[in-house]
Amino acid sequence: MGFEATQKGNPHKLTINQHVFPKKSIDRFSDENGLVQLCRKDGAKVIRVSSTNSLFCAKRVWDQGTEAGIGKGIEDRFQALAESILSGASKVIGCFEKIVVEDFFSLWRTRRKLRAEGLDDVEIQGRHGDFLTKDEQEILEEKHVMFFRDGVMPGRFAARIHVFGYMNTFRHDNRDMQWGIVRAGEGEFIVPDCFQDMMIVPVSPNLMIIADQPNSTLTRNEVAVINQAAIARSTDYYFARSLPSCPVLLDSPPRIQRLFSK
Template identity: 80%
Template sequence: MGFEAPQKGNPHKLTINQHVFPRKSIDRFSNESGLVQLFKIDGAKVISASSTNNLFCAKRVWDQSTEAGIGKHIEDRFQDLVDSILAGYTKVIGVFEKIVVEDFFSLWRTRQKFRTEGLEDFKLEGIEGDSLTRDEQEILERQHVMFCRDGIMPGRFAARIHVFGYMNTFRQDNQHMQWGIVRAGEGQFIVPDCFQDMMIVPVSPKLMIMADQPNSTLTRSEVAITNQTAIARSTDYYFAKDLASCPVIFDSPPRLQRLFSK
């Protein structure tokens, strides 16, 4: 476990800084300068950050296949859905949209788990593995092929198995869950580094997709309790387009008590 640097110059273009929450999603919260306001919990300070900031990333925790294969596929489907919602073409989260949203939420939460906990290297009994040069190893990973070194497989290769496993379990556990497109009537939304157990997917400063909620427009106090939940679930940071425009309170309005009382 731990960061394994590629060869000097990264000749095979392996992704080193891996976004937990996609750059495109972060950019939807950026201001005219292309920056978001980010509150770092460690140090308790606000900084301006672009979506390329390493704070948003894990450092080669999962393998290239998980990054550019299954991860990109899930992200691309979700971004297409979001673009359609923002353009006004998609107005409800139906059966097909539900799968897209849930797969994305599961991926986001799984990546956050990888980032905070890492992935242990593991020994494959009875398998010694081939004698590969560093260059050969990186070529294989670039081609989405796993490998062992002296019977030990780097933990990042287990990521794709976990992503599929968590995603399938999430689908099964939430077969009857409905999602709604929720807008902020007043104020703006805060985005945590992950919502953890709360099934909320940030879309833009004025829009989120929430489980167990109908399509609706939230009052200022309901936006505030949503933001308080985001802050409470944050591990290392939270961000917004303009934190001063994000109300925060601690008392849950009746309409959201069911969602936020977990």
């Protein structure tokens, strides 16, 4: 799936590098130099990168309305909740918080899927529309308006439909699911490029929000099992504030075995 470049200089400030996992979330895992330790699954050595690194981004895979409209709204609500949890103001994931967490997890997983697979352009027979210059197209996209070119809608606009579709399905399928605030009693957490089928939302090196778990503090072995799952489910990379501080264990302690039965 090719990347459609903007006009020279990107005059309408369309987002080119689109974060799959939000920059603000990555920054919570950064060290005193603003860097995280990242390991590529292709066997390359561990590298230190900032949250602006292109490894964390898709390249204009979804449209500006999905990025700056839908996505930003979901991110902003989650980041406010995350800060509230970290400050101690929010202590449980209630009905309102559940929606915030689930929409964020669904957005993260959908973005990861879109980055990996892209979306084909959508052709509608019999629809041609008016001719639009490149500048007119970008003005429309800046205003979150979809458009057709000779009866074809660029695939990135279809991403908006997918985000809503996956989000609504996720809400419906997990309407009885409860989430817990889980802290690492010892060691730190690893973040994958996506947890895939495991409903885990990383918040900080010592805190995650996990489905089907009560509020709890995990032992070092339990943290190690979560980290092993993060590595196993990552596709291209995983990262942490300090990978040597993140224990990894293959055996699953009984208290979190149910995480692996999804």
